[in-house]
Amino acid sequence: MKRTNTFIVEGAPALWELADKCARLYNEVNYERRQAYIRYKRFEWYPKHLYEKYAPLVGSATAQQIINKNNEAWRSFLALKRLEARGKLPPHITRVSMPRYWKKNGKRELRIIVRNDCYRVDGKHLYLPNGLRVRYKGSLKWHGKQGRLEIIYDDVDEVWRGFMVVEVEEPPIKGGNKPLYIDLGVVNLATVWFEGLKQPIAFSGRAVLADWWYWTKRIAKEQSRLARVNKAKTSRRLRKLYRIRQRRFNHAVNAMIKTIVEDAVALGISKIVVGNLKGIRDNNHNSKANAMINNFWSFNYIIQRIREKAEEHGIEVAEVSEHKTSSICPRCGSGKVIKRGRLFKCVDCGVEANRDSVGVLNIGLARGAKLPAGAVNGAMARPLLLRWDGMGWEPKRAMSNKPMRTLEARISRLQPWRVSIRLPSLALVQCYNPPKAPRSLGDGLTL
Numbered sequence: 368m369k370r371t372n373t374f375i376v377e378g379a380p381a382l383w384e385l386a387d388k389c390a391r392l393y394n395e396v397n398y399e400r401r402q403a404y405i406r407y408k409r410f411e412w413y414p415k416h417l418y419e420k421y422a423p424l425v426g427s428a429t430a431q432q433i434i435n436k437n438n439e440a441w442r443s444f445l446a447l448k449r450l451e452a453r454g455k456l457p458p459h460i461t462r463v464s465m466p467r468y469w470k471k472n473g474k475r476e477l478r479i480i481v482r483n484d485c486y487r488v489d490g491k492h493l494y495l496p497n498g499l500r501v502r503y504k505g506s507l508k509w510h511g512k513q514g515r516l517e518i519i520y521d522d523v524d525e526v527w528r529g530f531m532v533v534e535v536e537e538p539p540i541k542g543g544n545k546p547l548y549i550d551l552g553v554v555n556l557a558t559v560w561f562e563g564l565k566q567p568i569a570f571s572g573r574a575v576l577a578d579w580w581y582w583t584k585r586i587a588k589e590q591s592r593l594a595r596v597n598k599a600k601t602s603r604r605l606r607k608l609y610r611i612r613q614r615r616f617n618h619a620v621n622a623m624i625k626t627i628v629e630d631a632v633a634l635g636i637s638k639i640v641v642g643n644l645k646g647i648r649d650n651n652h653n654s655k656a657n658a659m660i661n662n663f664w665s666f667n668y669i670i671q672r673i674r675e676k677a678e679e680h681g682i683e684v685a686e687v688s689e690h691k692t693s694s695i696c697p698r699c700g701s702g703k704v705i706k707r708g709r710l711f712k713c714v715d716c717g718v719e720a721n722r723d724s725v726g727v728l729n730i731g732l733a734r735g736a737k738l739p740a741g742a743v744n745g746a747m748a749r750p751l752l753l754r755w756d757g758m759g760w761e762p763k764r765a766m767s768n769k770p771m772r773t774l775e776a777r778i779s780r781l782q783p784w785r786v787s788i789r790l791p792s793l794a795l796v797q798c799y800n801p802p803k804a805p806r807s808l809g810d811g812l813t814l
């Protein structure tokens with residue numbers, strides 16, 4: 368499996384020069400191709416004249432890497448164009464445009480691409496072609512066969528960042544056959560259940576949503592200030608705000624996924640089944656939630672992170688259709704149900720439950736999970752709620768002895784990516800109740 372080591376690279380004058388030449392090469396290749404494309408002409412996948420012009424400046428391997436990078440961009444552009452011509456474009460793509468230049472805010476984007484066999488790292492330094500040696504900060508998380516290295520200048524934080532691809536050996540797939548089911552959403556980011564869990568566990572999205580909204584308001588304020596004062600559309604400050612908003616969201620999501628997957632490992636779970644999100648856009652969330660789903664909420668990001676994290680522990684991930692999972696009664700299978708807000712009620716058997724609980728139980732039941740008779744009431748019908756407090760996911764308690772950490776008031780200046788993640792100690796494990804023989808019918812049918 369491929370993973371990326373990221374680290375901060377100390378800026379050196381030679382780095383700036385090299386990156387600028389790389390960007391010029393990329394942009395020249397791209398310019399010729401854009402011109403050719405507009406004029407319906409063919410272009411060469413190997414532009415010899417540009418290679419010969421730049422190889423002495425950036426090194427032949429790097430010149431080749433940059434041309435390859437542009438080739439990748441054009442190949443995917445042309446593939447999308449072919450799909451578009453046949454009317455088969457994926458629904459989330461509305462417009463296909465030609466590969467853009469390495470240019471941002473009127474300046475060249477500075478990046479260097481180094482082939483896997485042209486650099487070396489040790490504990491402190493990065494050794495690049497032409498005897499260039501630079502220090503780096505950060506530790507290398509992944510070890511294995513090294514792949515391509517990219518060094519990119521980050522103009523928001525004003526640092527150079529290294530991205531080093533590593534091919535890591537996959538851990539063997541775990542034995543066992545106990546799957547864990549995940550239902551994704553917005554009000555609850557994820558609701559988790561597996562056979563033997565006393566009640567589903569939900570990761571409340573409320574605090575994450577509120578935080579996202581808080582930063583969105585600050586972004587809007589900064590935008591109007593810019594328009595008024597400088598007649599500008601963007602600034603470094605604005606880009607920084609966007610980044611903070613995204614990082615805080617990612618931080619909460621990654622902590623959640625870490626909790627789920629590490630608990631799953633502790634419980635000997637071999638497979639994670641995630642309901643995929645067809646139709647997530649057209650259900651009755653409130654307007655804020657809807658705005659988020661349509662604009663920024665990245666379910667693909669969440670699913671991708673679940674896949675990566677699970678893969679690292681040898682756990683398989685399957686996506687299944689979530690179609691109908693929230694409109695069938697998990698107890699009697701009836702389709703005559705009433706849904707109001709978060710509440711779900713079955714007209715036939717009268718069961719009342721939380722919608723996300725119903726969703727995740729149905730995902731499990733559709734795949735053969737067993738529920739003790741009459742289990743779908745009481746605890747099973749309501750998830751145990753975990754809340755994001757800006758640092759970790761904690762169960763909601765009736766009385767908290769900890770000081771309140773009101774999101775907007777207290778932690779807005781915290782930079783969570785520098786704070787070590789504190790996790791609830793195995794929330795899933797605490798809730799785990801080893802399976803017992805199904806109780807007799809009649810028990811619990813009192814609803």
Ligand SMILES: [Zn+2]
Pocket residue numbers: 696697698699700701713714715716717718
């Ligand atoms: Zn029912």
